[in-house]
Amino acid sequence: MRHHPPPDPQRRQWLLGSASFTAAMPPATAAASPIEAVYPRMPERPVDGYAYQLLRLALEASGQPFRLRLTAEELPSVRAFKSLESGEFNVMDAGAAPRLAERAEVLPFPLDLGLCGYRVMLVRRDRVAALRQVHDLTDLRRLSFGQGPDWVDNYILRAAGLSVQEAEFLALFRMLEAGRFDAFPLGADEAGTLLDTFRHLAPSVVVLEDWCLHYRFARVLVVRRGQPALRQALSRGLQAIFNDGRAQALLRRDARLGPVLTGQRPLPERVLQLPNPQWTRAFDAIPEPLMFMPGRPAH
Template sequence: MAVLLGLLCVHSLPAWAVHFDIVYPRVTEFDDPRAAFAKAVLDLAMREVHAQYTIRPSKDVMERGRALHELAEGNTINLHWSSMSRADEARLHAIPIPIHRGLIGYRVLVIRRDRQSEFDEIDTLEQLRAMTGGQGIGWVDTDILRRAGLHIDTAPYDALFRMVQAGHIDYYPRGVIEAYTELEARHETNPDLVVEHHLLLAYRSDFVFYTNKSNKRLAEAIEQGLTKAYADGSYMRLFDSHPYIQAALSRAELDHRTVIWLDNPDLSAEDRRISARYWMELRSNDGRSGPRE
């Protein structure tokens, strides 16, 4: 009887009553500046539910497709933050709270410095279709951009910066919070690259946390932690003060850009129902707000 009671007690422990050894995919050969805010949000969520954890990257660099396969198989990693995707949500457990308030779907363009004047003349999607962009292998964004009629080549994440530098592609769309830190990290190797200052591609998208479907304890801890962080205001305090977010928003000057709105056909029904409270509102010159459709 004592053994049975002990087993029942362990089984009924809340998700955060265990120690989590979190392993996430290493996605670049560089130190990845994009991970800073996602890890800060994860830490906030875990502290909200008093969960004990350690966190480390995988040994191998993984493109998105491999990382999500490894996660689904329960092999080398047990957590990933990546774009919303109907297909990925079907095979994984997605925590339906955007990590960056939709800023991954607000895309500035990485270009060569000497080509800004060409982009100054572009105001419409039709005009941008004359250019060639680049996106990573297996990225959800590739399909979004191609379905909008844009010419998009694919290559490994790090290689795309070199392709813009060499003139093999014209632009590389990056989330507004990603682009500046990425270029700073690569200034010595790609000194001619800048963030284009005229255009913004906008669609409903962001990174969410994914776990293996069987890892219910970790998923529950993160989701309950994020929900509490929004409820008590600690998430917004982090968002409004974190340099990764605020420095990028200050430099991007979103209010002064020409916005090209795109649909995201890869959203699940649940993604489309995510509350407006979790998204940062963007208003374009034509008065349209979103993207929340």
């Protein structure tokens, strides 16, 4: 394991500024009852993924006994928020969106350092030459994009005047293969891996290396309302692992994020910026120094 360097001045300033947040949380006690954490079993949320691994690491760092398990059944993504609210599970990771703060408790730590805001395109091989000619918003508005049902990305893309088709996650690979839309944007941390996993559904699809989209975004943990013990334990644990660098070290080792964070698999040089009107005050608590920026080392 590589040793994590000491925090830089920006990050140290954030650590000092977060002291009141930490002090406001009740301390864990050895006699406390185990925390029950139930995570959704979903195709796009594998247990070897960084979000689940950070969840476990945060629980371990909380100083609180815990039990972490998956839902008995696999859930479709369209049911995710309803299932969270109904109590089928009590913690999940999701893209930062206003509805999260309205329907669940948001923990303001960027699980992916904001890397999911860099959206890499999956495209059909026979469309690569044409899509290489995209340079600006006008060009983007001539294309159609596939996205999952009710993903926050849909609102961001449509707010920029882009055309979006929604479908269940696995169906999107089949639809792209059939030419139903031009591109399937996915986070830079997941596009290549997910294509490898589901290539049998889209054998003609490749990763476009010429350009990507970017908007302010991050993946966060959310906890079902009425679960204060779980929320407090995770807040303590996340604070600890981001403070001492264990979270960043885990992300650098991750097969999906690591190569991008370390520069071994750089992002496309052409990054087309889109505004994110879905980024609200609820997410201003996410520390900006923790957000990934090309050319700036991940701390």
